[in-house]
Amino acid sequence: MSVAVSTRFPLAMDVFMGRNVTNVVCRWQQLYGEQGQYLVSVKREMAGKNKTEVSCTLMVQKDPENSYIPLWIALALFVALTLLYFLGFYVSKLHCTQKCCHWLRGKLVSYEPKSTEPPRPVAEFTKSRRLLSLDTFRGFSLTLMIFVNYGGGGYWFFEHAAWNGLTVADLVMAWFVFIMGTSVGLAFHAIMKRGATRIQLLRKLTWRTLILFVIGVCFLNYGPVDGPLSWSWARIPGVLQRLGFTYFVLALMQACFGIKDIDNYQFGNWWAAIRDVILYWPEWIIMAALETLWLCLTLLLPVPGCPRGYLGPGGIxxxxxxxxxxxxxxxxxxxxxxGENHIYRSPTCKELYKTTQPFDPEGILGTINSILMAFFGLQAGKIILLYRRRPQSILKRFLFWAILLGIxxxxxxxxxQNEGFIPINKNLWSLSYVTTLSSFSFVLLGIMFYVLDVKNWWGGQPFIFPGMNSIFVYVGHSLLGSFFPFSWELKFPASHAEPLFQNLLGTSIWVFLAYLLYKKKFFLKI
Structure with missing residues (x-):
């Protein structure tokens, strides 16, 4: 008898004696390699007068293939292109290169060498132009999101974790939510400085929330293969719906409790060292109440047929x-x-745990912690505003929050992975998931802030292009992902080379389209 087994999850096998399932004579667990062929030999031998022994032998008939070769090749090409880009950028800034370019263009003007003035202070960043680190971080998250949504080359770590734990795919939406919170803090502060009233802010945030909900429900709810949309089975939760509600709550807090003249609280108070928290104490109370609600519902709510506080996948x-x-x-x-018909029916735990119940990773209870994730991003925005004249202080505060949340x-x-009080779980958006990803976000944003906005070592290319047109790119890749040239029928679907090429090409096309829109100064905003 031959059977195909999963190469993504370790497979546990038991051999029973007769029909008694409790009489296990052999047991082993192993993660099998791709394209490998294995032979299991089970023999029963006489060990005495009325006694038999069963021996099990696992043999490798064909060694598995190294499935990571296409990924290493793609990574090497990416690194090579990155080095060529920075090398070209460095050469283009050389004195002799620029002088040669002037001579070739026939410009009879005196050449002035590049100014050696130090980079502009961070105070100018927040007033004169957008922070490059925000758009780059958003674009990086979105680019990675497109790649994993298109399949990630078929590699298991580019797919969502079956239940507890983290993979690359579990990082991107949380990062996107975090940076949305940072953007809300900076954007609303700038709008309030221009004299906008709270009523105007409420109209703006309500309109944007409604648009996100409409796009999420009406356009990204089903595909052409599903036929006409029926409200009897339409999924109500979704990514954009969660982003819309998270944005609404966060923006509403800023509209109600945001501080216009933040410069008045820079120094001179005993609580100056923690003013990024003290100044916004009403928001912290609201978030503490919301998190208490999440903990109480998650751990104390009676669920019929289930133990109180159950956080598992069910099924087997x-x-x-x-x-x-x-x-x-x-x-x-x-x-x-x-209702069961209006939530996601194929959760990531279905394959491994053989679940039969629908479960939505963008459900109601998890949205509370999505708001908390965005609130930590908002905290990063407040730090940037309060310490904008002292970049080193911003980096120190980011590091402090990263360490605290990591602890x-x-x-x-x-x-x-599974033995904690509250395991890290993206499906549930558990509290530990939020604190872990927020810690990562503070570190990544701090690195990008230092490299892009403080030192000006990098302009954020190519991630800054999708980062400045995130709604267009996200909706576009969701609607057109099943069409050529983003997808086609694979000739070798069992390998990783062709799926990886297809997914990288589709992702690259969207980055290139974002670049064209950037050059045309077209930015889709809601």
Whole structure:
């Protein structure tokens, strides 16, 4: 008998004696390599007068292939192109190169060497132009999101984790939410400085929220293969819906409690060292109340047929004790308020844990922690505003928050995948997931801020282009992802080379389209 097995998850195999499933004579667990062929030999031999012994032998008939070769080649090409870009940029700035270019163009003007003045202070960044680090971080997250949504070359770590744990695919949306919070803080401060009233801010944030909801529900809810849209099965939650509601709550707090004259609180108070928290104490109270609500519902809400505080995947997980408890309170609330037909029916845990219950990773309860993730991003924006004349202070504050949130994550998860108080789980948007990804975000934003906005070592290319047209690129890649040239019928779907080329090409096309729109100064805003 031959059978194909998963090469993504370790496979546990038991050999029973007779029909008694408790009489296990052989047991092993192994992660099998791709395109490998394995032979399992089970033999029963007489070991005595009335005694038999069963021996199991696992043999490799064909060695598995090295599936990472296409990925290493793609990475090497990317590194080579990056080095060529920076080398060309460096050469173009040389005195002799620029002088030669002037001579070739026939310009009879005196050549003036490049100014050696130090980079502009951060104070000018927030007043005269956008922070490059924000758009670059957003664009980097969006580019990676497109790649993993298109398939990620078929590699398991570019797909979402089955339940607990983190993969590359689990990082991108959280980063996007974080940077949305940072942008809200900077944008609303600038709008309030220009004299906008709170009523105008409310109109703006309400309109933007409604547009995000409409796009998410009406345009990204189904594909052409589904036929005419029926409201009897239409999925209500979604990525843009969650982003819209998260933006609404965060922007509403800023409209109500934002501080216009933030410069008046720079120095001179005993609480100056923590003014980025003290000045916004109403927002912290609101977030503490929301997080308390999440903890109470998640850990204390009675769910029929499930243990209180259950955070598992259900199905065959936990030895099959709770097959209908997928997501615990989060799944129960979604089914109770929205109905089973209006939430996601193919969660990432379905393949591994053989679940039968629908579960939506963009559900209601997880949206509370999405707001918390954006709030940490908002905190980064407040730090930039308060310390904009002292870049080193910004970096120190970012590092402090990264370490603090990292410690909280270590305590909640016990530095394990499944044994923590609250495991890291993107499906649930658990508290440990939010603190972990917020810690990562502070580190990444701090690095980009230092490289792009303080030192001017890099202009953010190519990620800054999709970062400045994020709505256009996200909606476009979602609607057109199944059409050529973003997708085609694969001749060798079992390999990684062709899927990886297809996904990288599709992602590159969207980055190039964003670049063209950037050159035309076209920016789609809501």
């Amino acid at each position: 997980g936990d030895d099959g004790k709770y097959p209908n408890c997928t997501g615990g309170a989060a799944g129960y609330i979604d089914k109770w308020l929205l 909280i994550s270590a305590i909640l998860s016990k530095c394990t």
